[in-house]
Amino acid sequence: MTIDALLKRPIKGGPITIEQxxxxxxxxxxxxxxxxSEGNKIYGLLTVPFGDPPEGGFKAIVFNHGYIPPDRYQTTERYVxxxxxxARAxxxxxxxxxxxxxxxxxxxxGTYFSPAYTIDAISALKSLQTLDYVDPEGIGMWGHSMSGNLVLRAMLIEPAIKAGVIWAGAVYSYDDFARYSIEDPSYNPSAAVSSASRRVGQQIREAYGPPDTSVPFWKAVSLTEHIDLLQAPLQLHHALDDGVVDVGYSDDLAAVLNAAxxxxEYYQHESGGHNIASPAFNDAMRQTIEFFQQNL
Structure with missing residues (x-):
């Protein structure tokens, strides 16, 4: 879970199999x-532009969803x-x-007490690099809500990520969490996410106490305490009326990025809620596409 341990951990990709x-x-x-990913068969929705790839291959994006109850999740639903x-871009x-x-x-x-999803995302990137129609040096990551935490953690440890975009990200220093809390069931260890998620969160709190970066363990796992490792450009989006993840999380992350x-880039949207829905969606997606086009 610590950043240092993840930096030393080999994360592998492999062939991508077309299932349907x-x-x-x-x-x-x-x-x-x-x-x-670590021996687990992970499914995903893969889109590939029509026509021949440009010289060097298509640019690619690993797309990381926010919290959805795992037993209700379907590969082809949500985020359509x-x-x-x-894909159209x-x-x-x-x-x-x-x-x-x-x-x-x-x-x-969950993403807060385990590196598992981060490993899944980096494994996906390394698997994309095996495709002959993908530019192996032109892959970025997009993440929403809980996956904001995932994207930043991945960018700190994996230099192959050339750009990242986070929408409504729960990316925080642990001081932020104490200040803003979060209405995200993937964090709450009492929520029905999985017995493993609840167990890990409880064990960590019992061993190290509540999040506090004056405690060596919490400092070792804090993303903002390791922001010096970030090499690629990052774009943030947050709606001011987000009722799930307070905009203060992105405000404070932007301040950390600026100080370092x-x-x-940081875009606040007047409306759109946690999903940055239309009409704010149109501006946010245009800015996202332009950012990836410029940086991949």
Whole structure:
């Protein structure tokens, strides 16, 4: 779970298997695909632009969803407009289930007390690098809500991520968590996420107490305490009326990025709620696409 341990941990990719061809999108093919992450078979929605790839290959995005009850998750549902917009813009998009979601193997653990989803995302990136039509040096990550935490953690430890975009991210220093709390059931160890998630969170609190970066363990796992490791540009989006993840999380992350001299963009949206829904969605997605086009 500590950043140092993740830096030393080998995270592997492998072949991507096409499991099912779906109905085409406007200018791209759609597939249910799978790959292996720590021995778990992980499914995902893979989109591939029509036509021959450009020299060097298509740019690609690992798309990381927010919290959805794992037993209700389906690979082809949710985030339809998000994936469609990125796919229409010419990116290969791999929206991964993550372990324990839908038909994917493994146990769901959440992103706050376990590195498992981060490992799944990096494994997906390294698996995309094996595809001959993908530019292995042109892959970014997108994450929403709980996956904001995932994206930043992944960017701290994996230099192959060339750009990251976070929407409504629960990316926090532990002081932020104490200040703002969070209406996200993937964090709450009493929520029905999984017995493993509850158990790990409880064990960590029992061993180290509540989050406090004056405690060596909490400092070792804090993302903001390791922001110097961030090398790639990062774009943040947050709606002011987000009732799930307080905009203060993104405000404070932007302040940390600014103080560290990192390359970042931060967009606040007047409306849209936690999903940054229309009409704010249109501006946020346009800015997201332009950012990936400029940095991948």
């Amino acid at each position: 061809q779906l109905e085409d999108g406007a200018n791209y093919a759609r597939y249910i695909a799978s790959y292996l 407009a998000y994936v469609d917009a990125l 010419g990116f290969v998009v791999f929206k991964i289930d993550m372990r324990g979601f839908g038909n994917s193997e493994g146990e769901p653990t 001299g990192k390359v970042y």
